[in-house]
Amino acid sequence: METAFINSPLGITKISGDENGISVISITSDAMEISSEIPETLTEAVSQLNEYFDGKRQDFTFATNPSGTEFQQKVWKSLLEIPFGKTMSYLDLSKKLGDVKAIRAVASANGKNPLWIVVPCHRVIGTDGSLTGYAGGLWRKKWLLEHETPSNQQSLF
Structure with missing residues (x-):
């Protein structure tokens, strides 16, 4: 597993992965040293994340390989179907997954998403x-x- 740390508008971003894909993208407020060299297995992810932050990318095409339970994987796959610039409620996500009563489990799986931004929790x-x-x-x-909302609005929240 290789790891790199890059700057983003939201703090230091940690990217980890190997030849099977990126397994972790996370954000930290801790003072970490920015990587001076990016391992080859991480270069496409770093490039695409930078394009996202520059407003030039809305989706990601690099290989991913997150670890999680079958249920978590199912939730994360559903998150990928939420379009750029759109939102969905936890309740609607639970309904989409076929069990309105699973809202807390869905929220928990959402919170354990290991691929920050790429899987748009x-x-x-x-x-x-x-x-x-x-x-x-x-x-x-x-x-x-x-960042994902057209600029004709002042603020969503």
Whole structure:
């Protein structure tokens, strides 16, 4: 497993993976040294993330290989279907997965998403439209949603 640390508008981003794909993309507020060299297995992910932050990319095409339970994988796959610039409530996501009563399990799986931004857990909001639950901090969730919203709006939240 190889790891690189890059700068992003939201803090230091950690990217880990190998020849089978990227397994972890996370954000940290800790002071980490930015990688001076990016391992070859991570270069495409780094490039695409930089394009996303520059407003030049809406989806990701590099190989991923996240670890999780079968249920978590199912939730993460559903998150990939939420279009750029759109949101979905935890309740609607639970309904989409076929079990409205699984809302807490869906929220838990969403919170354990190991591929920050790429699997867009930030696009899941409360039923009332509120920003709720985000491992990276609600201010980051707000930033990401505003970054993905057309510029003709002042602010979503």
